[in-house]
Amino acid sequence: MSPVLAGGLQLLALIAALALAYIPLGNHMAKVYTSDKHWRVEKWIYKGIGANPDTEMRWPAYLRGVLAFSAVGVLFLYLLQRLQGHLPGSLGFAAIDPDQAFNTAASFVSNTNWQSYYGEQAMGHAVQTAGLAVQNFVSAAVGMAVAVALVRGFARSRTGELGNFWSDLVRGVVRVLVPLAVVGALVLVACGVIQNFSGIHEVGQFMGGRQQWNGGAVASQEVIKELGTNGGGYFNANSAHPFENPTPFSNLFEIFLILLIPFSITRTFGLMVGSVKQGYAILAAMGTIWLGFVALMMWAEFSHHGPAFQAAGGAMEGKEVRFGIGGSSIFAVSTTLTSTGAVDSFHSSFTGLGGGITMLGMMLGEIAPGGVGSGLYGMLIMAIIAVFIAGLMVGRTPEYLGKKIGSREIKLAACYILITPALVLVFTAFAMALPTSANSMTNSGAHGFSEILYAYTSGANNNGSAFAGLNADTQWFNTTIGLAMLLGRFVPMVFVLALAGSLAGQKPVPVTAGTLRTDKPLYAGLLVGTIIIITGLTYFPALSLGPLAEGLA
Numbered sequence: 001m002s003p004v005l006a007g008g009l010q011l012l013a014l015i016a017a018l019a020l021a022y023i024p025l026g027n028h029m030a031k032v033y034t035s036d037k038h039w040r041v042e043k044w045i046y047k048g049i050g051a052n053p054d055t056e057m058r059w060p061a062y063l064r065g066v067l068a069f070s071a072v073g074v075l076f077l078y079l080l081q082r083l084q085g086h087l088p089g090s091l092g093f094a095a096i097d098p099d100q101a102f103n104t105a106a107s108f109v110s111n112t113n114w115q116s117y118y119g120e121q122a123m124g125h126a127v128q129t130a131g132l133a134v135q136n137f138v139s140a141a142v143g144m145a146v147a148v149a150l151v152r153g154f155a156r157s158r159t160g161e162l163g164n165f166w167s168d169l170v171r172g173v174v175r176v177l178v179p180l181a182v183v184g185a186l187v188l189v190a191c192g193v194i195q196n197f198s199g200i201h202e203v204g205q206f207m208g209g210r211q212q213w214n215g216g217a218v219a220s221q222e223v224i225k226e227l228g229t230n231g232g233g234y235f236n237a238n239s240a241h242p243f244e245n246p247t248p249f250s251n252l253f254e255i256f257l258i259l260l261i262p263f264s265i266t267r268t269f270g271l272m273v274g275s276v277k278q279g280y281a282i283l284a285a286m287g288t289i290w291l292g293f294v295a296l297m298m299w300a301e302f303s304h305h306g307p308a309f310q311a312a313g314g315a316m317e318g319k320e321v322r323f324g325i326g327g328s329s330i331f332a333v334s335t336t337l338t339s340t341g342a343v344d345s346f347h348s349s350f351t352g353l354g355g356g357i358t359m360l361g362m363m364l365g366e367i368a369p370g371g372v373g374s375g376l377y378g379m380l381i382m383a384i385i386a387v388f389i390a391g392l393m394v395g396r397t398p399e400y401l402g403k404k405i406g407s408r409e410i411k412l413a414a415c416y417i418l419i420t421p422a423l424v425l426v427f428t429a430f431a432m433a434l435p436t437s438a439n440s441m442t443n444s445g446a447h448g449f450s451e452i453l454y455a456y457t458s459g460a461n462n463n464g465s466a467f468a469g470l471n472a473d474t475q476w477f478n479t480t481i482g483l484a485m486l487l488g489r490f491v492p493m494v495f496v497l498a499l500a501g502s503l504a505g506q507k508p509v510p511v512t513a514g515t516l517r518t519d520k521p522l523y524a525g526l527l528v529g530t531i532i533i534i535t536g537l538t539y540f541p542a543l544s545l546g547p548l549a550e551g552l553a
Helices: 003-034 040-049 059-082 098-109 125-155 165-191 218-227 248-272 276-302 307-312 324-337 352-363 374-394 407-433 435-440 445-460 475-504 521-545 547-552
Strands: 200-206 209-214
Touching: 003 165, 003 248, 003 276, 003 324, 040 165, 059 098, 059 125, 059 165, 059 475, 098 125, 098 475, 125 165, 125 218, 125 248, 125 374, 125 475, 165 218, 165 248, 218 248, 248 276, 248 324, 248 374, 276 324, 276 352, 276 374, 276 521, 324 352, 352 445, 352 521, 352 547, 374 407, 374 475, 374 521, 407 445, 407 475, 407 521, 435 475, 445 475, 445 521, 445 547, 521 547
Parallel strands: none
Antiparallel strands: 200 209
């Protein structure tokens, strides 16, 4: 079987699996976030944290809950790393340095999972399981909660109440993430992913030095790493490591986990606003971009330019032979179009255009389908921008889902789409201006610039994947990328929740003959075009200095 055909069959199998799961999971999540009943275990949690799950919150109170919970998470994870040497199950590892501990705490709480350390050489079982794995669950649940709050803003009228953050958070973990993670972990263990609490094993000599293998509760962390679009690997090689991703089937299953909730939550959105067709329109826009990027990536990596590529069947540098170009291309696109950041190949070793595709996927705002929760609310922001543009074209007041999109809503949406590019470009400019940053770059020229641009794009967009080649374990990069991750995660949430409160306070606008139908293919096409144009105008100069210059050289 040719590598191209194998890649195509993997893509078809993945689409079929996602289609089968779409309706059941989407319906289940809609019931989770609209039910007025609490499970017994949830009541215990509410009692333990002192929260009343039946109290409705306006957007400032909802935001305070998000920020307070996340701030406690950052502090707890920071202290856990700083005290690692005194904890059981530390495997003899010392405390993490302050700048790296801050970077890692900011990374996992913000659902970014950027790693500037070697997992098997720095983190023991205590930090991996009690710290990093726990944040994989709760940071994903925070994103889902904010998305549901925005959906309620569209669904409700003449009220500023958006639900209860603590209820949404707990239900997302208990009713959605944990059950799916249990099933997924069993599948990964059956595939050969390890799950234990063993220590460090010395397995012999390798190139004049001792070779050691770590054990760990890898399957349970691997499944939520993908399912929650987190991305932090137990080992430095991430999903290219055979203990995390041993077979082609496990590779395809992990891609399925990455895309499962972000695609399925569009049906949840449609059910909650009372129109399944609206969910299909958002799904169509997400799916079109995702498929287009997969096709472009496969073309870039399968193109046979030169005898080396012809002999290998494509650009095999930096890719695992057990996954091939097809599986690696689908994984790379899926992980950068979501906020996952897991990698089964080195993006720095992709072709110049292939590396640019991974970078552009993050620059879109990771909305196709995006992260768990964050992808939906990011796409809904773009839907509002698209409606506004359509309104300007025909001279009508823009409306979306029965709500008028006025100056307040547009200002909030504009602030949302501007904050992340500002963080990426400003931090990149400062890094390139400093003479010390060049010492962290493995390459010079356009590829070296791409290393820096990719790092801040990954951090500010809460992706977490690395281009490879950049030594980011320095005080400058640990601190600035940590700040980019926190600001890129929580500042946009301020605008999302403020927008949700504004929409919830409106009264519904009746549908007329002049109302733009936002559940039709024409609007889905307008939405895709809006996303591509806004991203292109924002990032084209930076891309021209990096991956485009390299790819066209």
